Amino acid sequence: MTRRTHIVGAGIAGLSAALAVTGQDGEAVVYEAAPQPGGRCRTLQSSDGFIHDNGTHVLFTANGRTLDLLKAVGARNRWIEPEPKGLPLYDGRTDAFQRVGLSPWSWLLPSRRPPGLTLPDLARILRLVFPAKDCPVASIIGDRPIMDSLIEPLTVAVLNTPAAQASAQRLACALRRLLRPGSGRLLVARNGLSADLIEPALATLATRGTSVVTGQRLHRLLISNGRAIGMALSDRTVMLGPDDQVVLALPPYEVARLLPGLPVPASFEPILNVHFRMAGPAAPRFVGFTGTLAQWALIRPAHVSVTVSAADAVIDQNSADVAARIWREIVPALRRLGLDAAGDRQPETRVVKEKRATIRQAAEFLPQPPLLPLANLALAGDWLGSLPATIESAVMAGEHAAALLRNARCTRASILRDRPLKTEDAA
Template identity: 50%
Template sequence: MTVHVIGAGVAGLAAALALVRGGQRVALHEAAPVAGGRCRALPDGTDNGTHALLGANRAALRFLVQIGAREGWVEPEPGGLPVLDLENGSARRVALSPLGWGDAARRPEGVTLGSLLALLRLALPGPDRSVADAFAHHPKLLRALVEPLTVAALNTPVGEASARRLGAVLRRLGGKGAARLLVARQGLGPDLVAPALATLACHGANLRTGSRLRGLVQEGGRVTGLDLGEAVQPIGPADAVVLALPPWEAVRLLPDLPVPTRHAPILNVHFNRLEEGPVRFLGLLGGLAQWVLVRPSGVSVTVSAADDSVGLNDSEAAARIWPEVREAALRFGLPGDWPVESPPARAVRERRATPRHGLNPPPAPPRRPLPNLALAGDWTLAALPATIEAAIRSGEAAAAALLSAQARQAVAA
């Protein structure tokens, strides 16, 4: 059996790896010039965004081990996340896990018995409501912890973000080590995408870039061909397909699929700054910048749920964000030169970065809408927000569905 994986983002890479580890031949097709999807590296080597993992992301960490890339992901702030509040000037290290809040110095502002109960209720099953409504009586904790976590994990403003979906995130953060923050030491290209492709190549998987799927040829309720523009790739009776595509592409090919139709943007700004020093990760409150990733090769800033800022041009974004970054760097004593004037910068805009994780989401699509076709993609999992973890889990689920179907067919034969 040959499985054609359409899309070489993280979901497609995870599906391909699970399939080759299951003994299948894999052909990987990617419409873009490079693999990685929203986790791709840009032509200048920088990442398209400031991506991080948590210790709770077990599927993602397992994937990194499988591709030999785990050591490339480091914990930049083991003592707690440095957070600067630009409105009141307070600077402190905050423990991301409630297990660390016994130390008052690492406790977020607004932690009270009532706000802790509100967090607990969020993690329990119940009727859905917005995150803002769930913490209406606890505005300090909402601002200091819950809102930053919501926009980072759900990429949706708290006024519309689903408390139930955020609760699914919180339930995964309770265990020991679950809230450890990890980032790629060099970047997503060398520390995620490149080792995944190298591992797949060792298993004989082929990657073809610039290969956009125009349409699916179907007969008898099965996929029999892939229209790749120049030619139609036949899909034999024993072959299969994984569609690891964003929802708008998946529904173009399979018009009856239930897919999310509303999306939220992310703005990323990358500053050129060559400076030796350790990898650092900072949080900001009360400004435009939210997360600051400092590497020797440059400074990357992420603005999630960026409805009001994704339209800024590069110079406007840099002019607003650099003073915030500089103030945080100086307050936390980051080494090197932090000039008043912004260094050269470029902005990367993902206008449809993730679905909007609001109330009453569309139902999850079937994992196998056709007998020889499985879906992958972070948007296909109803229980998790659209993250690297969800992308990998979805790819593994798509591979497992096809491998299970093949095993059943072998038994029946």
């Protein structure tokens, strides 16, 4: 009988699980509720040609598992470093531009230091990198100029949670990885998330005979004796063979619905993205903002995408008003970069609101379920584990789920092998 791993959810975690299973000669099939794979990492197509990602996604060279996945699907060279000389940071209050290095090593050069950084701040940053116990990020740094120029932007970018509440321990996991020389380089997809991440992963899976079936929501799991035995999907019920396994690569609220009683995080933070259709430079540029609602802008050849993370304050406001405000904020920076932009000429605009962009990563207890809640079912998703909820944690969770199931299968096989032969086995 065929032995299959059924993976539910075609976000990064599900695709990573499928690549891990099939990379070990396993057989996998992926089911996805939405019409397109990618989950929270996707490119939004449009018949009028205004094509952009749901929101800008950046990677760091510290994200080793994601870079390995990109290599495995032949897409590593599609992720490029838009600002190799340090990140341009525009202060909307003073109209000043300054380049800031993201790696502490780059701060040895005065021209790459975050504005306001002093020697005592370095001691505070060191406490942030190795916090004695969990507490809000802001409580370690205090009311210092670097809060505004470095810590708050970095915290909301990495944890999507304001520094006043964000978990220092979770941020520290990311910061320790950025300490390694060469790890703090920021990468973006050259063309977009679908072209440079999702499609190469799907193409690799297709060569391994794995299909990704879209429009298939898992409505109900059929469970017997602590094992998943079937899955009721949108238009079919899949009954599982005795050796079949399942990965639920789903958001926490879906896991809680399918497996009631499992502890999962229940608080989320939104991200707001505004995309302006306009001509930009041939190669992408990336700019950080301080003193404005806009936090980051990715400037592509045919549009500019602006990100507001931890966007609770504005997510329910009128989209056109928020977009107009952000446009006025970014125009001076765009003009300084040589783009043809004017405050009274707002280009065609799209606003994408992701209300549950990531779990809320505050310095408080975060419920976590067992990773193997059934004998043949593992969980995956960016929200599992102690790393910030990002592409990297999604990739790791997918690979870990595949490894857990492989081990569970080996253990089961050895139990069956070692069991004394009974009459019904012999029959």
